Amino acid sequence: MNNAITDVPGFQVGHAENRKAATGCTVILCPPGTIGGVDVRGSAAGTRQTDSLFSIHFVDEVHAVLLSGGSAFGLDASGGVMRFLEEKSIGYQTSAAKVPIVPTAIIYDLGLGESRVRPDKEMGYQACLNSESGGVREGSVGVGTGASVGKLQGIRWATKGGVGTSSIILPGGVIVAALVAVNAFGDVIDPRGGGILAGARDPQNPARFIDSAATIKRGISPQRQEPGFQNTTLGVVATNVKLSKRQIIKVAQMAQSGFARTISPVHSTVDGDLIFALSAGGLQADVNAVGLMAEEAVAASITKAILAADGLGLLPAYRDLHKSEGSRGLEAK
Numbered sequence: 471m472n473n474a475i476t477d478v479p480g481f482q483v484g485h486a487e488n489r490k491a492a493t494g495c496t497v498i499l500c501p502p503g504t505i506g507g508v509d510v511r512g513s514a515a516g517t518r519q520t521d522s523l524f525s526i527h528f529v530d531e532v533h534a535v536l537l538s539g540g541s542a543f544g545l546d547a548s549g550g551v552m553r554f555l556e557e558k559s560i561g562y563q564t565s566a567a568k569v570p571i572v573p574t575a576i577i578y579d580l581g582l583g584e585s586r587v588r589p590d591k592e593m594g595y596q597a598c599l600n601s602e603s604g605g606v607r608e609g610s611v612g613v614g615t616g617a618s619v620g621k622l623q624g625i626r627w628a629t630k631g632g633v634g635t636s637s638i639i640l641p642g643g644v645i646v647a648a649l650v651a652v653n654a655f656g657d658v659i660d661p662r663g664g665g666i667l668a669g670a671r672d673p674q675n676p677a678r679f680i681d682s683a684a685t686i687k688r689g690i691s692p693q694r695q696e697p698g699f700q701n702t703t704l705g706v707v708a709t710n711v712k713l714s715k716r717q718i719i720k721v722a723q724m725a726q727s728g729f730a731r732t733i734s735p736v737h738s739t740v741d742g743d744l745i746f747a748l749s750a751g752g753l754q755a756d757v758n759a760v761g762l763m764a765e766e767a768v769a770a771s772i773t774k775a776i777l778a779a780d781g782l783g784l785l786p787a788y789r790d791l792h793k794s795e796g797s798r799g800l801e802a803k
Contacts, residue, residue, distance in 0.1 A: 474606040475647040477637040478708040480504075480750055483649065484601030485612030485633075486593045492583025492782060495538035495547045496612030496633060497597040498649065498706050504750040506532035506573065507719035511726055511736075512702060512743035518545045518574040523746070525716050533560050534572045535746050536597075537613040537651050537704045539579040540588030548574040550594025575744055577653040578700040579616030581625040582784050606635045606649070609778030610787075613704070617653035618785055619733075619776070620669030621701060622682040622690065629668035630787035631658075634775030638763045644755045646709045646763035648725070650771040654743075655701035656735040657682050658776050661769050668776045668788050677791060683734045702742035703729060705771070707764040710751030717757045722747035724761025728768025 471477045480501025487494025500506075508523040522529045536551050538544035552570045555561055561568030580588075597612065609632040610617070617631030631654065637647035652658065657669025657679060666679040707725045722745045729736050729743060737743050747764065781787040 471637065471639060472605045473637055474635040475637065475649040475706065475708050476603045476606055477639065478645050478647050478710050478750065481708050482601040482603045483606045484597040485607055486597035486600055487612055487615040488587055489615060489782060490583065491587035492616035492784060493539035493579050493587060493589060494612045494615040495536060495544065495589040495593055495597050496651065497551055497594065497601060498535045499598065499601050500532050500534055500748060501750045504532045504748050505530050505713060505715055505718055507715055507722045507747045508573065508744060509719065509722035509726055510744040512741035513739045515702065515742035515744050516542050516545065516576040518548055519571065520573050522571050523573055525719060529562055529571060530715055531562060531571060532573060532748060533570045535706050536572055536574040536594060538574060538576045538589045539613055539616050541576055541578045541580055543588040544576040545574055546591055547589040547594030548572050550591035551598055553591065554595050554598035573746060575704050577613060577617060577651055577702045577704060579653065581700065582616045582618065608632065608634050608774055610780040610782055613651040614775060617651060619652060619654045620657050620671065620682060621655050622670040622685060623673060627671045627673055627676065628785055629671060630779040630781045630785045632775040632779035634771040634773065634778060636767045636770035636774060638767050644711055644753055646707065646760055646767055648764060648767035648771045649706045650768055650775060651704040652772050652775040653701060654703045654733045655738055655740050656733045658772060659732055659734055661731045686735065701740055703733060705745035705768050706748065707745060707767065708748040708750065709760055711749060711753050711755045711760050712751060713749040713757060718747045718749045720757055721761045721764050725764035725768050727765040731769045732772040
């Protein structure tokens, strides 16, 4: 297996990016019959077509999920995904046409690279063409190309973020997997040892972290340091367990604990954090067990995203700071 969301049968992942502009998008193509749900915890989310994932909405099926950079401009990339799916005759059947259901969420990455270049329909379409069911590229690719973390002191003193993916497979064949784009306001914490892996760096000593949560508690306001709507961690959870829409929404809710285990602060007023959850398969399992596995897969995906990130010459990444310190992770002051 690939230790990726593509370990769940039928799912494919495709990235497309512009490394010079430091932006991109990532598509998750779903197998037929996929049921979706969403849980939004941050106060600055940017989305399209997420209404179809709420329990009161009469459409259950999901055909793809798109995660995009470019802030609200990047929502345009979903048009390319819809075009791709329509060409494949995939969508919700209406009296006139099949309409693809493509829930989309964006991160703000305009602070790096070239802010006038954003994911568009062509990039969304290219991500679909690049999709495959095997291994998934991680780090500063796709939606994670321009991602960053730790922005209490502003983007100049942040650390590079990215995309990570992970899967958990039980002996009976149950699979729960996740893919996460890490563009958090807060710091990313090692869930095993508690040290800061990536986050806000000290302007007086840029090789060290300041511990954003502790600094905020001392009275430094996030709103004063960094305008809102510039931070978001996006997650997608998938499983081969057969779940109803209400159950898959519960999985999305429980998976948010993976954010809380690895990001601090999280779900703040300047974050747009959300998790999509997808059910495609016929296996049976307790929804609470699936939710716990989702939490674990999300936490692992966040760590992998940070370890694989590339600074692109714009910000230091974990690998850069790790090399300079000669230790696995930097401890906060």
